[in-house]
Amino acid sequence: MTTTIIKNGTIVTHDLTYRADVRVDGGKITEIGANLSGGTELDATGCYVMPGGIDPHTHLEMPFMGTYSADDFESGTRAALAGGTTMVIDFALPSPGQGLLDALQMWSNKSTRAHCDYSYHMAITWWSQQVFDEMKEVTDRGITSFKHFLAYKGALMVNDDELFASFRRLRDLGGLAMVHAENGDVVAELSAKLLADGNSGPEGHAYSRPPQVEGEATNRAIMIADMAGVPLYVVHTSCEDSHEAIRRARQQGKRVYGEPLIQHLTLDESEYFNADWDHAARRVMSPPFRNKMHQDSLWAGLSAGSLSVVATDHCAFTTDQKRFGAGDFTKIPNGTGGLEDRMPMLWTYGVMTGRITMNEFVAVTSTNVAKIFGMYPRKGAISVGSDADIVVWDPAKSKTISAKHQQSAIDYNVFEGKAVTGLPRYTLTRGRVAVNDGAIIGAEGHGEFVPRAANGPVNTALSAWKDLTAPRPIQRSGIPASGV
Numbered sequence: 358m359t360t361t362i363i364k365n366g367t368i369v370t371h372d373l374t375y376r377a378d379v380r381v382d383g384g385k386i387t388e389i390g391a392n393l394s395g396g397t398e399l400d401a402t403g404c405y406v407m408p409g410g411i412d413p414h415t416h417l418e419m420p421f422m423g424t425y426s427a428d429d430f431e432s433g434t435r436a437a438l439a440g441g442t443t444m445v446i447d448f449a450l451p452s453p454g455q456g457l458l459d460a461l462q463m464w465s466n467k468s469t470r471a472h473c474d475y476s477y478h479m480a481i482t483w484w485s486q487q488v489f490d491e492m493k494e495v496t497d498r499g500i501t502s503f504k505h506f507l508a509y510k511g512a513l514m515v516n517d518d519e520l521f522a523s524f525r526r527l528r529d530l531g532g533l534a535m536v537h538a539e540n541g542d543v544v545a546e547l548s549a550k551l552l553a554d555g556n557s558g559p560e561g562h563a564y565s566r567p568p569q570v571e572g573e574a575t576n577r578a579i580m581i582a583d584m585a586g587v588p589l590y591v592v593h594t595s596c597e598d599s600h601e602a603i604r605r606a607r608q609q610g611k612r613v614y615g616e617p618l619i620q621h622l623t624l625d626e627s628e629y630f631n632a633d634w635d636h637a638a639r640r641v642m643s644p645p646f647r648n649k650m651h652q653d654s655l656w657a658g659l660s661a662g663s664l665s666v667v668a669t670d671h672c673a674f675t676t677d678q679k680r681f682g683a684g685d686f687t688k689i690p691n692g693t694g695g696l697e698d699r700m701p702m703l704w705t706y707g708v709m710t711g712r713i714t715m716n717e718f719v720a721v722t723s724t725n726v727a728k729i730f731g732m733y734p735r736k737g738a739i740s741v742g743s744d745a746d747i748v749v750w751d752p753a754k755s756k757t758i759s760a761k762h763q764q765s766a767i768d769y770n771v772f773e774g775k776a777v778t779g780l781p782r783y784t785l786t787r788g789r790v791a792v793n794d795g796a797i798i799g800a801e802g803h804g805e806f807v808p809r810a811a812n813g814p815v816n817t818a819l820s821a822w823k824d825l826t827a828p829r830p831i832q833r834s835g836i837p838a839s840g841v
């Protein structure tokens with residue numbers, strides 16, 4: 358069994374900052390204390406020793422809009438490790454009519470190449486007795502979060518009756534409901550009108566998905582989750598309209614989580630007005646980038662705690678793939694990359710500017726993810742017994758982001774030219790050193806599936822409250838005779 362000692366660093370967790378060494382044996386953290394010795398030493402002088410990042414929102418090798426996203430589990434998890442992320446949660450996406458277990462098998466075949474640990478969310482893209490039945494088996498296998506698309510009409514979108522049925526099923530299974538919140542009917546109408554009026558360029562994509570369509574769908578999903586009595590996680594929260602709905606719900610005691618992306622926090626809508634078609638099309642994603650007011654709202658949500666997690670929605674397409682939409686923005690594959698850049702970008706634009714603390718950085722990139730998705734403290738923690746998914750973070754190390762040096766398979770980077778300070782000196786995945794001072798030492802297939810628990814404390818509390826406050830018939834001494 359290999360023993361590694363991380364020496365002379367400062368441990369930063371979601372709630373503590375302190376000096377200590379960390380011993381790693383057999384992929385687990387086995388001791389935390391002063392002056393540890395007796396193994397291969399990694400020098401963390403001047404560095405922060407933090408739980409490795411967990412990206413809860415990726416689409417690796419995903420069939421979408423007539424093609425496949427270009428990063429698979431090999432290049433995607435290699436990119437993750439390079440940026441200090443040690444686990445991803447990808448989406449198993451049944452095509453309409455396909456069984457959930459069948460889709461799960463397809464994703465399990467793809468993920469055998471992963472360099473770091475992974476899990477899946479299941480997507481509910483259609484509704485039937487088979488889907489209802491298979492949700493139980495999926496949950497029993499440790500896949501306890503289920504995503505629903507309120508957008509992509511005619512493809513992945515589900516209607517409100519299907520959403521309600523699925524949310525009720527999830528309440529009974531102790532799962533977590535997730536939504537992509539955009540009103541797909543309105544987006545479809547706006548897109549058709551824009552195209553008819555000659556708006557065919559990538560900027561048409563942004564015009565077709567204004568913040569209002571996201572705000573409406575977020576409010577609707579929150580209401581339906583509340584009626585069903587299930588916790589709700591809103592993916593890629595991009596604007597104040599959606600954040601406001603989440604903030605209000607949380608203040609009312611509802612169990613709702615919001616997930617901004619690093620792209621929405623740091624890139625704005627002006628990208629779509631670039632005169633270069635490729636530049637604009639490469640940044641087409643749903644929801645689109647917003648203006649500075651919305652960005653400020655997202656940053657405020659992270660420091661106030663009304664938004665819980667920062668993800669990437671990594672769904673990378675090459676320039677050639679983006680060109681499928683030349684002449685019709687609705688055919689540009691939706692999605693951008695970010696796996697390698699999430700942690701350095703958030704550190705640079707969040708911690709270094711004082712928008713969030715180091716501990717909040719750990720919370721939103723790792724610990725909150727582990728807690729919300731039922732795998733804490735195995736993941737998301739620097740504590741004895743936890744998996745040794747660790748990033749030794751050098752706050753003095755800097756680089757300029759460039760596609761030339763990235764791990765991702767695509768030919769550009771939406772953060773191209775951004776100077777970042779704060780990078781991994783070492784990244785450990787279950788004790789294995791995968792990044793050593795900038796050198797990536799990948800091990801294809803090292804990654805393992807991480808099953809997650811259902812019926813967490815939030816489910817239990819919410820169900821108890823819903824049972825206590827459920828409508829009940831009033832007991833009366835008698836019923837009056839009918840008036841007819």
Ligand SMILES: NC(=O)NCCC(=O)O
Nearest residue numbers: 537642643670672691692
């Ligand atoms: N976000 C995006 O544009 N592409 C990935 C699929 C999704 O999450 O909606």
Ligand SMILES: [Zn+2]
Nearest residue numbers: 537592593643
């Ligand atoms: Zn989405």
Ligand SMILES: [Zn+2]
Nearest residue numbers: 414416670672
């Ligand atoms: Zn997504």
